[in-house]
Amino acid sequence: MVGGGEGAFIGGVHRMAARLDGHWDLVAGNFQSDPVRSVAFGKALGLDEARAYPDFRTMAASEDARADRIDAVAIVTPNSTHHAIARAFLDVGIAVICDKPMTTTRKHADDLVDVVKRTGLPFILTHNYSGYPMVRQARVMIDAGELGNIRIIQAEYAQDWLATELPGNKQADWRGDPARAGPGGALGDIATHAFQLMEFVTGLKTGSLAADLSAFVPERKVDDNVNVMLRLGDARGMLWASQVATGSVNGLKLRVFGDRGGLEWAQETPETLLFTPLGGQQRILRRGGAGVSASAAHATRVPGGHPEGYLEGFAQIYSDAAELMRAYQEKRAPDPYATLAPGVGDGLRGVKFIEAAVASSENNGAWTALD
């Protein structure tokens, strides 16, 4: 693991998610930019001292030299550092599990796509919400035509933790600094999740978008509210992401409507999917319940009614990553369900989305293509 030291939120999440299904052990890491504290943190986690590294380059080189080197590195650092760290490990043939957005520039994103294509190494991007079973169920249903031709997509991701300035908050600090977060605030941090989910579930690609970005909190240097209209072929979409929507917690929600049916899923109640066939009764599809696909079952641990949640969805990405890793090592095709784990392609789409939204907003909401 690179990143995820003191005061980090997502590092601990990665560690629990990796542990839950028993496929991964944490054996090495560079947890903080301060070398001394990084080593101390690693030792506190119980790592072998030799593998608690002062910096990521040392880690990549040292691990590369070991017989028992790590299978993969998890990168959980601020966005602007993802590219360099990923390259350091990919270049020595170590697979990567990387936080999103993948990079802060299009050039870096293209570069990672190239390296991954060239090496064939597993590269997993932790768009963790696509690990939820009922998200995968939605994807299966749309792919099977149960919604018919998709007409409308409504995606949203509302939080409020940045509704005020948070001086001294480490999480808020780097996210509000364009040098570390990249050009997007809420845009990169959460809108990319909603965007990925939208394309992941529907299989459609966004052709162009019109965006209106705002920064409501005084002194904020990046956006904290994102209004976007999208065109995906014949379908039309809206995407709203906000980190200042007072009263919202982690309100990621997706609604898709086709000419044969509609469905709705919300991250805060992830166990169910609401489906309505055209002219029929609404149905509550439930993880582990009747009529749920093998793809959703693949991503489930305990029976329905025993709530799974965020860590389980995140763990699914790690378990899928483990299968992709093993298949790579064993030179065989992976379990098809594991290939649902987001990868470098999703990363590139996210970076394109960010760039187009920023460009559109700067151009007074002009429709802007994603490529």
Place this chain on the structure above:
Amino acid sequence: MVGGGEGAFIGGVHRMAARLDGHWDLVAGNFQSDPVRSVAFGKALGLDEARAYPDFRTMAASEDARADRIDAVAIVTPNSTHHAIARAFLDVGIAVICDKPMTTTRKHADDLVDVVKRTGLPFILTHNYSGYPMVRQARVMIDAGELGNIRIIQAEYAQDWLATELPGNKQADWRGDPARAGPGGALGDIATHAFQLMEFVTGLKTGSLAADLSAFVPERKVDDNVNVMLRLGDARGMLWASQVATGSVNGLKLRVFGDRGGLEWAQETPETLLFTPLGGQQRILRRGGAGVSASAAHATRVPGGHPEGYLEGFAQIYSDAAELMRAYQEKRAPDPYATLAPGVGDGLRGVKFIEAAVASSENNGAWTALD
């Protein structure tokens, strides 16, 4: 009443709403364009034969000549006829209760504003959703500053009854005909409700908007899906209205977020309002419950927990209209709560909204001012 004959939906609603609180009696009407059927329909409703009129001009003239003439006329006809009918009655000094959108052209809307201003006659526009107690509660709270400065507004109105062509359906028929419905489909029929609610509740005025209108059903001549981004001073909004959102019934919903709090209201669960003060616990405010304002209590009939709904909200507009009527007749100021009933000003705003949205969409989503 003018309109509301056989096969009409909204005519019966107006009649029940007028009756519920006991302030109005239906005594005269021209219910259909066919004179013979209009008279027959009136008689079937139990009207005095002399007041079951063959056409609205006869009705206006005849009622004007009676000592016991009607206090007000309810206009529940297709949009394009509102102006002429309203003028016919206003011109003889009869107050008007009119369906929305008020007119199909800006010129007609301006004209009604002028006449109402000149005559002082009550003119009520049945944006009935502003008759719900918890909508008025929301307005009171925002006016009192409980949300602080408004930053974000999310409005939506999703239906699916027009998800397919409905040949022979009288309701669908005129709504899909620009000659009768005006330039907007879902835009005029339901987006105007969401728009009015947004401005009614927040007290903000939309300065400009960017719209992306679609007609998904083949052969449809008006829009059936409306994506809009809005700017209301410093606040930013999104409005989605659709009549092809499969699985949606009558999903009007409003969310408002300010720097001190946020709230949420949904028409299909109208009895409650979800309020979260910044940094505090979410609260479920309930009609008839603790901490609810006099303005909301004014619009309520039975204790909380005994659900009121659509007809009660609609009846509130009629009861407020009755008070405005009486105050006009008695040359006194009306009960301030009754002045919350939407009027000719709301009608003009709605027409401006429709025109701006159509213009923006035709101009590839360019930001377009409302005036």
Place this chain on the structure above:
Amino acid sequence: MVGGGEGAFIGGVHRMAARLDGHWDLVAGNFQSDPVRSVAFGKALGLDEARAYPDFRTMAASEDARADRIDAVAIVTPNSTHHAIARAFLDVGIAVICDKPMTTTRKHADDLVDVVKRTGLPFILTHNYSGYPMVRQARVMIDAGELGNIRIIQAEYAQDWLATELPGNKQADWRGDPARAGPGGALGDIATHAFQLMEFVTGLKTGSLAADLSAFVPERKVDDNVNVMLRLGDARGMLWASQVATGSVNGLKLRVFGDRGGLEWAQETPETLLFTPLGGQQRILRRGGAGVSASAAHATRVPGGHPEGYLEGFAQIYSDAAELMRAYQEKRAPDPYATLAPGVGDGLRGVKFIEAAVASSENNGAWTALD
């Protein structure tokens, strides 16, 4: 109308409910026990002075003598007076619409059953919750075998308005006085509603019950919390009713489980019915929606998604009563759907339920038969 004067809650509800569908006009009444105030109240309601009566016996006699006498009387007085008033009108051939519980003694209940059987006069008991369309839908589904053999019934009715003493509250006052309310507090006031709903929806009859009644508020002379276990043939039930369940408003809820399916309905969200066929997906049945029966459609006014509520459900009882009245007058069979309005038989069941529950509770919860 007898009862429903100043300070009454239910009188106004009856008047609105009677008015909504246009089948009834209020033309006569004795609204309060004080003769002077009764007459004044009637005049304030706009009645002809001659029909604003000082007492119910005068009203029955005077109306009986009129050519345009009332079709029916609505009795909305404290429970202990229902019998005498009902007899006064039935004895002169006037139909009765009566509040529940029907009487405060078994003897009085039997007497009304006899009179109604003998005279054939319409007698409607306002168990208004059986007027909700989705309650009738539930009944249709169970009757059609969609739940299979009923195994389990869970009924509850939770309020909290009596969680403290309410000195000076007119509603609380008579309900807490055994001389006026009868032997039950929450038992007669609300548990009877839950009991009627249970039997109305399932078609089963309670054979015996075991009850544990409590009065939590100091000085209270009647129960304010009702715990009951029931046996209905092979089925088993529980019924909880409380007026001291802090945080509850008007929480009437019914769940029924059979060997082929289960369903759930709640009064505070009356528009939907949750149905799960054995081994299948849960379905949200909606008033006005797909797959809903003619019996439910009979009890509906506006399309689904436009919420109907308490007054509409109550109005349904009045509209059904109107049909029963007309059929009686026209000596024809009534519309079968109108016969769903509760009658004297439901009244007798309710009184038996109260008596059995009181007897069981006094006998330390011994299983007690209902007959």
Place this chain on the structure above:
Amino acid sequence: MVGGGEGAFIGGVHRMAARLDGHWDLVAGNFQSDPVRSVAFGKALGLDEARAYPDFRTMAASEDARADRIDAVAIVTPNSTHHAIARAFLDVGIAVICDKPMTTTRKHADDLVDVVKRTGLPFILTHNYSGYPMVRQARVMIDAGELGNIRIIQAEYAQDWLATELPGNKQADWRGDPARAGPGGALGDIATHAFQLMEFVTGLKTGSLAADLSAFVPERKVDDNVNVMLRLGDARGMLWASQVATGSVNGLKLRVFGDRGGLEWAQETPETLLFTPLGGQQRILRRGGAGVSASAAHATRVPGGHPEGYLEGFAQIYSDAAELMRAYQEKRAPDPYATLAPGVGDGLRGVKFIEAAVASSENNGAWTALD
């Protein structure tokens, strides 16, 4: 671990729960009654072959002899075997984490209480639902008097997976066999959870109960539906548990009402707690949200809005067990929050509850004391 081999559900849950927070490693086990398959299963889990045991007595003896012996054993076998296995390990000084119900007889339960009292060894009973943060929040609020004097408790636990016979289902098989499950079916399997939760949250003790047990499925030898009324001092309760409530999944729910407030928690939506102070607005308390206690925060991993669920609640019991274990080993007082983990006392209460319910039901619902 003893139990949890092929076809078991709960064994895998225990393993994931133990792993999630990183406090436990699985190093030894006897997973099935068949010695050969037990050893094979342990090896498949990656255990050292020497510690994949053929039977639990060998395991207890062998582990006792090791320098690196296990800190604790998890017992996840059918109920009737809990006592013997627990004794085998306690007798050699190994702590126990045991599934519920603790034993199938009162004598065995008393015996374990004695041994634990005598040895001081940690004994944790996996009433896992008391590991949920918002359950602990409820307990804190009641303990602090926020509900005032408790008047009413409504507990329920509804499932439907046993609505039909399940021939060949290993889970259903032993649960329906009194020789392995003990005298209760749904009573022991799930009603005990609801009972424990009721007492855990309120701090009240049930004095007596009246029960009506049923077996709806033909040929079933144990109850599958449990109706109970309870008296807890001055408070009154109802408890319903069913495994044949068609359409229910894992519906454990608790409602508590006092003279100052009421609250509600449901296992299928475990992240929130609904609280209403007397006369005030309802509040949605949320894990990780405003006004939530340190006791709840102790049992939480990720921020609110990122759903935690069943495995996290279960993991909490394991993490608390780890702290109790360490404190025992270090001869210090444990973190007070860890002492909330259920223990041998909860186990005895559960066995008393089962015995009283069976006795009452056999005695036609007579009120039966718990001691």
